[in-house]
Amino acid sequence: MTQILTPTPQRRKDASPRRRHPLAIDARSSGGLVAKIVSLGLVLALAVALTPTLVATANWAFLIMLWAVVAVVVAVYLTGRIVPAKYLLPGVLMLVLFLIYPIILTFQLSTTNYGDGTRSSKEAAVARIVGTSAVQVPDGAVYSLVVGTQGAITTGPFEMLLVDTATEQAYVGSEEEGLTELPADTVTVDAGQITAAEGYTILTRQEQNDLSGAGQPLDGFAVPVNDDTVIKAQGFQAIEMRTPLIYDEAADTITNVDTGVVYTAERAPSGDRSYFVDDAGQRLATQSWSENVGTFNFERIFSDQRITGPFLSILGWTLVFAVGSVGSTFALGLLLAVTLNDTRMRGQRAFRSFLIMPYAIPGFISLMVWAGFWNRDYGLVNDMLGTGIDWFGDATWAKVAVLLTNLWMGFPYMFLICTGALQSIPSDLKEAASIDGATGFGQFRRIVFPLLLVSTAPLLVSSFAFNFNNFNAIQLLTKGGPFSPDNPTAGGTDILISYTYRLAFGSGGSQIGFASAVSVLLFVLTGVLAAIQFRGTRKLEEMN
Amino acid sequence: MTSAPTPTAATVATTAVVKPSPRGRRRPPKGAPADRLTGARWWRTLSWRYLVGVVACIYAVIPILYIVSASLNPIGSVASTDLIPTVVSFANFEQLWNNPSRPFFRWALNTVVVALVVVVVQLIFSCFAAYAFSRFRFRGRRAGLLSLLLILMFPQILVTVALFQMFSIVGEVLPAFGLDTLPGYILIMLGGSLGQVYLIKGFFDTVPIELDEAAKIDGASHLQVFFRILLPLLQSILVISGLLVFVGVIGEFLLASIFLRSTDVKTIAVGMQGVLAADQSNNLGWFAAGSVVIAVPIILLFQYLQRYIVGGITAGAVKG
Structure with a gap:
């Protein structure tokens, strides 16, 4: 059926270079040469144009990156020695700039206390403290x-x-x-x-x-x-x-020349911020600054009682949510695929047309409509069931609602892949089984299901990885809620990624450093998932 | 769609590509007595299948029916919306045009621009890389494939915080690409440019290398082999993965909600979410009308390409 999409004229064109190739190639390569020179020129011009601004704003890291990119581009496309690199470079550049570099930056940020109240550098903080005392x-x-x-x-x-x-x-x-x-x-x-x-x-x-x-x-x-x-x-x-305050850079102290009190920069005993304090521990100002705090953010996750408890319960729910979503959607999808994949049935295509619809609708629309369905007073669910459950007001009901919504969102995908897998199982296998006396269900359990599991396993694992970080499903349904009064940052249906999002961009003040530390843990967990997927699939062996 | 191509190496290669072939299964050959069921036997073996199918379809369609009904409801509030519309009015659709504080079509245009750029660039860059991995043997190839597989396991949303920091600096140097700009958002989305490499490489691998060699003997360069021989063979899978990436970009919410804050640059997901969140009850009609406008073309496309989508996602194409 794919040949249908391969138009015949195209193939004729492919067959024709034999007749006219010498000229065609000349024309193409000289055009290619011009295009190459022009685009390399553009890259260079852009770099030259950006350099003064980068120098003026002292963005040395960006300046180095910019010229490194230029050097690599010129080396690859001008020398023409490494042909595969020419094909790999565009995508790899994008990957490095907008995925790998941000990953490195995330690790770096996770060792700082950067966030609201600690955005400025220490010099700026000192200048402000001294300035406001004038x-x-x-x-x-x-x-x-x-x-x-x-x-x-x-x-x-x-x-x-x-x-x-x-x-x-x-x-x-x-x-x-x-x-x-x-x-x-x-x-x-x-x-x-x-x-x-x-x-x-x-x-x-x-x-x-x-x-x-x-x-x-x-x-x-x-x-x-x-x-x-x-x-x-x-x-x-x-x-x-x-101003009576004099900052001594060598000693890193601020002295009040009127009173003679010396203030030293010290990390607050419980926390990630430093202040200038006197001997008695009295703060000179509430101004703090961004600095390296080493592994403090990570220690905090595992030792601070107020954070460890919520973090572990969020981690647990993240796993339940991901496993539950994959399990329920797969079960329903498989059931439907097995039921409807009977060649004697009429209208298979019509059934599939209806069942594919939830998959076609952009996710944010479905999620927001479903969010309305769970409303206690006018929601469709309570209406149809005749119940009065406050779905999003109670943590357990909210979890149930999230899982049920995700079931609707995900079962068509599972239905499609199960149908595909079922149809690719050779029918002689089934025939052989039935000759050996296997009944319908026995045949399914012993022959069809194991084969189906083999071919869908990689997709199930990646579906698990997707749901593990399924931010939309949580944010657009419950926003992580409901929240208990004693902890406004960790909600009842929060998964790790929505929790991170709130820490970094939430209304309660952003804790970028801490959020980055949670992101790093998410990396580690996702990496473990990746390792499992590596083992589970035979991609490694297939690769040649 | 229905041309009958002659079997050449090219078509053989592509048929290997999409696994299930429902054509032919759909209508069993007439006169196969074993498949003809009548009366009680039919009832026993098939009725429950139809029943399950119908129930599942109702389950799948109810929310969609609700959206359609809400979009036609002139009052447009949650409380007044039922599954079956009682009054039909297109007032909500008119509202999509003439409400400057919610420029629906501006948002739709933004989204389409972003999605098109991302789809085209991602497919081209992925094809390039897949070509290199499939057709060249070079040092670090295996390591490159492995690390690519690993890196792509990390979704970009994990580094949102760092991207935000990064683009606030980019904005100082190149204001056109900073926070709250569409070009900046597009750049971020291009971080996933190699997302389709595995899928496409798998397909390149099924095309016999003799085909390339024949073309090279005829004097084609490696670039010509790529564009003239291999790319045309990939059309079906490019269409499917392109469609799925497209729908994925339309639904992308997290990055857009952080990076696109001004009314004029919002994508449809962020814009519509903002409107509904502002007044969950009374803006439902507007939201539903917008949803219908967006979802109908996509649903039709999915229906049209249904059989290819089954093949595509079985091979590992992912939506978004």
């Missing part, structure tokens, strides 16, 4: 402020153009060189404010505002005056501010 110097100078630049008005470098409101002296202040007086004949001061300065472009208030937003060049702009005083912008004024 207060206006009593009787300190107040300046009127405009921002000017000798460079571009979007990227700077920027300087503060100041006029002391008491003395009317004009200054220029830069982050590197501090405060410098401006000779009166180089500036125009109008109403106490600089309106023009030689060599400077002055920003409008709008431009200054735009550049002062979080993360913009003027965010946190400070002009140092003394060791502990700086001039900072406050709206369209600048004031002299002083």
Whole structure:
């Protein structure tokens, strides 16, 4: 039946190169050469175009990766020595960039405490702690402020153009060189404010505002005056501010010079975050930062009572869910396949047309419709059964509902593969069995079923692996719920992948490092499944 | 569909490909007395099969019937929807067009674009790699096949967190490919570009290598052998795995829900889920109408290609 899809004209074309190949090949290879040069040129041009941005944003890892990719591409396609590599490279590149590299990144993240509240680097955290402690110097100078630049008005470098409101002296202040007086004949001061300065472009208030937003060049702009005083912008004024906190990089301590208290960076005794604390353990600030925490996330999964319990029950349910889904769908699919695979029946094709439908509908639609069916008050299930069960309100009923939904989702697939497998069992085997006196059921149990199991086993294992990480089935039905009041992060129908998702992207604050650690465990479990599949199937022996 | 090709090496190779051949089984030859059942015997052996079949079909179809019924229900709420529609109205379908806060067809277009790119690239890259694994002998080939098999066991959703981190940086450098962009989402989905290698390699292996050699003697390059000899033979399996990948991409929810947040770039799965989740009860009609629009073409395609799908998934093609 496949030959039907192989159109005849195509094959004629294949047969024809004999007649016209010399010219055809010439034309093709020179066209190919142009295409090759153009696409290699594009790759190179893209890399060259991206390099300045990568350098400016200090993304060294990406820069190295980019040029490594370029080098590999050029080496493979320009030298033309390794022919198989030419065919493998496109897919392998995609695989490496968007699957393997993220896997490595996941392992790396799993050893950090990265997440909400610990997103910034330590330097940024220290700067913020020191910065927020700054207060206006009593009787300190107040300046009127405009921002000017000798460079571009979007990227700077920027300087503060100041006029002391008491003395009317004009200054220029830069982050590197501090405060410098401006000779009166180089500036125009109008109403106490600089309106023009030689060599400077002055920003409008709008431009200054735009550049002062979080993360913009003027965010946190400070002009140092003394060791502990700086001039900072406050709206369209600048004031002299002083911080009593001095950060000592070598000792990794912050000292309050007024009180003499020394704060050291220490990991909180129970947790993955560090803070600056004094001798008595009092925190200087609630600000923490991202850092390497080694195996802490993994230890936490297996030693922290509040996490171990839910984690193990989620793991258990994940296994039950995967086994239950495969088992129930296979049982129903097999039953239907055996029942309907009788050549004497009419309308086999019609039956199959109906039974294939749940498989054809995109999964998210079915799942969301089913989610409505389980509603206690207006759901179709309670309606038809005449019951009043609060399906999603109770953990056990919710599990039953999830499994029953997944049965509907999955049985057509099993029906199809069982039908396929049944039809490929040679009929003389069955005939031989019936000559030997095997009855219908005996024949099925001794001959048909074992053969069927052999040919469907690989598909059953991959179906198990799929359900093991079947995020949609949980998220779109119950969102992992119901949740008990004492643990809002682990729900009654959560499987590991939906649990991970909530840890990383949930509304309760994201714990990326911890979520990555759970992902790593999922990798290990999936790897074990893969090993089982390797053994179970004969792919290894078949490979040649 | 019904051309009768002459048996050549090519067609022999492809017939080996799809296992079950229901054609011919469907209608047993007339006049085979053993297969003719009448009266009580028919009742005893076949009636229960029909009964089970009908019950199973009802079970399979009820949710679908419900969707159709809800889509035709002008009130569009959960409480007012029954399995059999009492009033028929196309108001919900009109709503698909003229509600700018839920641009259904924009989402559908986004989805089709993503799905087409992913299907085409995945099939091409997989074919290329399968060709290399099937037709060349090189160092590291076996190791490459094994590690590919292993790596593909890990679904991409396991690395969502890392992908999110990665693409927030990509977005700084190349805004067009960052978070919340379709090109970025497509790139992520292309991480699975080698997903069909095993399936296709299996099919390449069934094509006798003499065919390649004959073409090479005629002066064809390895690229020409690939495009002119092998690729045409693969059509049936490419159609099936393409269709299954396509439906898989349409149903992809996890990555899309994280990466696509703005209304304009959402795919159909994320967009429709958002609408229904916003008001589970009153948006049901709209959701059902959208579902019908999406599901009907796919169901028809599945019906049309039914026999090939059975062969395809038995050989190991997977939806999504």
